[in-house]
Each structure stands twice: as structure tokens, then as C-alpha cells.
Amino acid sequence: xxxxxxGIPVEVNExxxxxxxxxxxxxxxxALAAEANISLSPRHWEVISYIQDExxxxxxxSIRKIGKSGVVDIKEFYALFPNAPLKTATKIAGIPKPASxx
Amino acid sequence: xxxxxxxxRKMMIILSKATLENVYAAFVLANGARMExxxxxxxxxxxxxxxxxxxxxxxxxxxxxGNPAMHMPTLLGGLPGVEALATSMMKKEMExxxxxxxxxxxxxxxxxxxxxxxxxLAMEMFHYKKEDMYExxxxxxxxxxxxxxxxxxxxxxxxx
Numbered sequence: 044x045x046x047x048x049x050g051i052p053v054e055v056n057e058x059x060x061x062x063x064x065x066x067x068x069x070x071x072x073x074a075l076a077a078e079a080n081i082s083l084s085p086r087h088w089e090v091i092s093y094i095q096d097e098x099x100x101x102x103x104x105s106i107r108k109i110g111k112s113g114v115v116d117i118k119e120f121y122a123l124f125p126n127a128p129l130k131t132a133t134k135i136a137g138i139p140k141p142a143s144x145x
Numbered sequence: 146x147x148x149x150x151x152x153x154r155k156m157m158i159i160l161s162k163a164t165l166e167n168v169y170a171a172f173v174l175a176n177g178a179r180m181e182x183x184x185x186x187x188x189x190x191x192x193x194x195x196x197x198x199x200x201x202x203x204x205x206x207x208x209x210x211g212n213p214a215m216h217m218p219t220l221l222g223g224l225p226g227v228e229a230l231a232t233s234m235m236k237k238e239m240e241x242x243x244x245x246x247x248x249x250x251x252x253x254x255x256x257x258x259x260x261x262x263x264x265x266l267a268m269e270m271f272h273y274k275k276e277d278m279y280e281x282x283x284x285x286x287x288x289x290x291x292x293x294x295x296x297x298x299x300x301x302x303x304x305x
Contacts, residue, residue, distance in 0.1 A: 106180060107245055107253060117256035126182030144177055145244060145253075 049074040060133070060140050064098070067137030075135045079124075083135075087123055090115050091136045098138040104129060105143040154299030155184040157291070161305065163195035164208040165235060165247075171196075171305045172250045179257040187254075188291045190264035193305075194271060197263060197279040202247045206232045248279075255281035260294070262286045 046055045049070040054062045059078075061067060072091060076083045083091075093114040097104055106129060110117040124131040129141055156178040160171040171187065178185040195201040209215055209222035209231050221227060236246070245253060255261065263278060263285045275285060286294070295302060 105243055106176065106257065107243060107249075110253060110256065117253055121179070121257055127180060129180055130182075143180075144173055 058140065061137040062139070064095075064137050071137065072135050075137070079126075079131050079135065081124065081131070081135070084123075086115070086119075087135075090120065090123060090132060094132055095136050095138065098136070103143060104133065104141040105145050107145055152299055153178075153183050153301055155186070155295065155297065155301070157186050157188065157295040157300060157302040159188045159190060159291075159302065159304045160193035160196060161191045163192045163201070163205050164212075165205045165232060166207055166212075167305050168193075168196045168205055168247060169239070169244070169250075172247075172254060174303065174305075175254055175259045176250075176257060179254075179259055184258075185254075186260040186262065186291075186294055188262050188264060188286070190267045191270075194263060194267050194273060194278075196247065197251065197261060197282055198273060198277060199279055200277070202251070202279065205247060207235050251279055251281055262291060262294070264288070264291075 044055060044057070045052050046059070047053070049068075051066070051071065053066050053071060056062050061071075073083060076087070081087065093112055094104060094109075097108075102108070106117060106120075109115060109120050109129070115123070120128050120132075129143070133140055156175065158171050158175050160168065162168075175185040175187055189197050195205065206228050207215075209217055209228045210219055212222070215222060215231065217227075251261070260283045261279070261281060262283055263273075265285050265287050268274075268285055275282070
């Protein structure tokens with residue numbers, strides 16, 4: 044389905060995750076963050092660009108991997124993206140929801 | 146369903162066994178709750194205490210006896226070395242699927258905001274002291290205290 048985010052029509056799935064990463068830009072990221080009641084600080088952006096890099100490398104994301112990334116530790120990750128950090132961060136980053144149990 | 150439309154707000158997970166498969170099941174459920182934005186607290190009681198006992202948590206084993214899913218005759222499961230072999234095989238498989246070891250998993254749980262409680266009665270029964278336990282343990286509680294921790298709408302309890 045299509046949704047207007049930051050004034051641009053964007054393809055999303057039924058949970059609101061973007062299905063075409065090439066449509067993503069920083070304004071869309073900000074708008075998606077606002078939907079999750081998050082205003083993005085430079086730390087948020089660092090984490091978002093890390094998970095986008097991992098996505099481009101086709102590396103599956105997990106909480107454990109985020110914790111070992113050297114970019115952010117697990118505690119800070121939960122503080123930056125409260126309530127379901129991996130789901131929230133990937134949604135803002137414009138990539139699919141990770142199918143990870145850990 | 147009227148309380149939060151039946152939404153789960155908090156998982157209270159009681160771990161009463163320290164076989165590796167049960168410990169992992171409990172940890173994955175607690176961590177998975179946090180990943181979904183659900184609060185999680187764990188209560189370690191009886192043998193479950195070994196999962197948060199500093200000296201024991203690195204040496205937990207898979208149950209090869211009395212575990213029908215091992216598809217192993219009970220007699221064979223009881224032979225020396227069989228449990229150790231099954232455990233090392235399981236640990237290898239765990240590593241392949243990016244599953245942390247017990248200590249690292251505890252670190253992940255505490256960093257994720259999972260509260261870890263030891264059962265007072267079981268601590269006394271096994272003569273364990275707070276300093277024998279994993280440093281991230283939040284405290285030692287009575288059953289009543291643990292129930293109090295779980296008060297509020299949308300709380301679910303799970304016994305493993």
C-alpha cells in the first residue's frame with residue numbers, strides 16, 4: 044500500500060514498514076520517528092545509519108549484534124528507541140522489520 | 146477482553162530448572178518481551194537459581210535423561226560423557242544461530258531492562274549468598290514480593 048510520508052507517496056506494508064528502501068530520505072526518517080514520538084538526535088542518526096549499512100550488506104539484525112556493533116550498547120539502544128527498539132529503529136530507517144528472536 | 150484489549154504489558158517468568166534448554170527458553174522469552182516493548186521480570190527458584198549462580202551458570206547442561214525429545218534411550222543418556230557431548234553439540238548449534246552463552250545472555254537481559262530476582266526460600270535452602278550470584282541480579286525476593294512486582298493490568302506469569 045501507499046502512504047504519504049513527509050509529503051511523498053511511499054510504499055509501506057500493513058505494519059507501516061517501508062518496502063522500498065530506495066524511497067527513503069532523512070525527512071521521511073524524521074516523519075517516521077515523529078510517529079513513534081521520537082525526535083532524532085545525532086546519536087539516533089548514528090544508529091540509524093549503522094543499521095542501514097548492515098541492511099545494505101544483507102546482515103540480519105539482532106539485539107545481540109547491535110550490542111556488539113561498537114556504535115551503541117544495548118542499554119543506550121533501549122534508551123534511544125524506547126518500546127521495541129529494533130522494530131522502531133528499523134521502521135525509522137526505512138528497512139524491513141527484522142525477523143529475529145534475539 | 147477489556148484490559149488494554151488483552152494486550153500483554155508485562156511478563157513475569159519463573160524459572161525453576163537449570164537445564165540449558167529451559168534456561169534458554171526462559172531467556173529468549175524474557176528478551177523477546179523486551180524487544181516487543183513488553184516489560185519482563187524473572188524469578189529464579191529452586192534449581193533455576195543455578196542460571197544466576199556465578200560459578201554454576203557457565204556449566205549448565207542439556208538433560209539427556211528423562212527428556213523424550215532427545216530420542217535417546219534412558220540408559221544411554223545416563224552413561225558418563227553423554228550429557229557433556231549433547232551439551233557441547235547444543236552449544237555449537239546455538240553459536241551458529243547467534244545465540245549468546247548464559248553469561249552474555251544475562252548481560253543482554255539486564256541491559257535490556259529485564260529485572261532478575263532470586264527466590265529467598267531457595268537461596269536459603271541451597272545456602273547461597275547474594276555475593277555468590279550474578280552481579281546483575283536485582284535482589285532476593287519472597288514469593289509475595291514477586292507477585293507484588295507483577296501487579297497491574299496486562300501482566301502475565303509463566304512457569305518454566
